[in-house]
Amino acid sequence: MSCQTPHPHLFLYLDEQLGQREIHEFELHLKTCECCRDALEEWKRQREVLSKFPTPKAPAAMSARILAQVEAYESEKVGFLEGLLPTLKFAAPAMAVFAVCLWGAQTLYTPSQSTQTKVSSAYNARSMLMGDDTRETEDADTQMFFGGE
Numbered sequence: 001m002s003c004q005t006p007h008p009h010l011f012l013y014l015d016e017q018l019g020q021r022e023i024h025e026f027e028l029h030l031k032t033c034e035c036c037r038d039a040l041e042e043w044k045r046q047r048e049v050l051s052k053f054p055t056p057k058a059p060a061a062m063s064a065r066i067l068a069q070v071e072a073y074e075s076e077k078v079g080f081l082e083g084l085l086p087t088l089k090f091a092a093p094a095m096a097v098f099a100v101c102l103w104g105a106q107t108l109y110t111p112s113q114s115t116q117t118k119v120s121s122a123y124n125a126r127s128m129l130m131g132d133d134t135r136e137t138e139d140a141d142t143q144m145f146f147g148g149e
Contacts, residue, residue, distance in 0.1 A: 006039035014043055 009026045012018050018026065030037050 003033050003035045005035075007033070007036045010036060010039055010043070014040070014047070 007026065007029060009018060009022060013023065013026050030040065
């Protein structure tokens with residue numbers, strides 16, 4: 001077996017970050033994969049060369065600046081509810097306006113009892129003028145239209 005790219009455990013293996021089971025599995029993989037064996041040897045050579053150079057040290061002032069920035073960031077953190085309050089300042093009035101508009105629309109489009117009576121009377125008058133007895137059907141239509149029983 002030969003991988004197209006080095007195995008994802010390669011660097012963890014080099015850094016000795018794998019557990020015993022993963023080490024055993026990766027070493028079994030190395031026996032059958034030339035690509036991973038070559039990559040492992042190359043990285044070992046590069047580490048050997050780099051180990052001959054001194055490790056650069058960060059300036060002392062740099063770590064102090066970083067720590068100060070971290071502390072400033074931590075102190076500026078806002079809790080969940082504190083962050084939610086500005087949103088609620090706008091959402092609550094908007095919901096109230098929406099509720100009033102919804103109530104107003106319902107009031108405007110719900111016919112009153114007097115309107116239902118007028119329509120029913122108009123159907124009855126039509127039935128009497130036409131001489132046909134369609135009142136029962138028309139009453140059912142009126143009730144269905146107005147949501148009555």
